[in-house]
Amino acid sequence: MLHPVDPRGPAQGCVVILALAGCLFLGGCRSDQQAVEPPSDADRLVEEIRRVVPASDRADDLVAIVVRIETLQARQLDAEAEYTRRWLVLNADYDATASDFESLREARTTRRKTYFDTLTNLRVEAAALLTTEEWRRLESARGRVRDSILGS
C-alpha cells in the first residue's frame, strides 16, 4: 500500500506524501507533520551511521549531511505549506486567472529545483564518504521500512 494515510481521513491538513516521507525517513508511520522530525528518530539515524562507519571524521561529515537534510526538509515543508495557503487564497478570488496560478507555480518550481539540486548533491557527497559495503549496510538497515511502503 503506497498511502500510509487516507488523505480524506480525520487528520485535517494531513499530507500523504509527507506521511510517506516520514515513514521512509524515520522508520515510523504517522499521519502528522511531527512524524518527520522527532529527535529520538533522528538520533537513531545518527547512531546507525556511527555504528556502520568506524572512521569518526567520515561519520561526522555524514551526520552533518543528515542535519543539513533535516534543515532543508523543514524549510521545504514550511515553503510547501505556504504555497498551498497562497494557492487557496488565489483560488478564493473569483477573478483570478490561469496566468495568476502559473506565476505562483513558476516561483515554486524555481525554489523546488534548487531544493532538489541541493539534495542530489548532498546524496552524492554522502555516497562519496562511504565504502560500497558501508553504503549497503546503511541501505539494508532501511530496506524493511522501504519495502513495507513500496511493496516487495
Add this chain to the structure above:
Amino acid sequence: MLIAIVAAILIALGLQSGEVVGTIDRAIEVVEEKVPDRDRREAAVELLARMQETVEQMAAPPRPMIRKFVDLLRRHRASAPDLRRALEPLEQRQVQLEERIVAMRMLLRTYLTAEEWAEAFPPPAG
C-alpha cells in the same frame, strides 16, 4: 542515508492534498445547498469531484515511478545528473496534474456566480 534523501525529495511533490481536498469537500456541500439551478449545480459538483480525484492523484505518485527512483538511489555510484533525470518524470507529472486542476477550476468558474463562489471558496483562515 539514501532513504533520508528519498523522503526529503518526496515531501516537495504536490499541493498539500489534505487541505485542498478538505476545501473541495466543503465546496461540494455549499454548491449542493446554494446553487438553485439544477444543471449548473450538477455540472459543478461533477467537476469538483474530478478536481478532488486529481488532487488525490497528486498526493500519490505511481508506485513504479517511486520504485524506479528509489532503485536508482540504491546505487552507490549514481550520479547527480542521473538522479535529476530520474526526478523529472515525477516533477512533470505533478506540474501536469496541477495544470489540470487549474483548468478545471477555470471551467468551474463558468458554472458559478461570484456570490456562489465566495460562499464555496472562502479564503483560508490566517
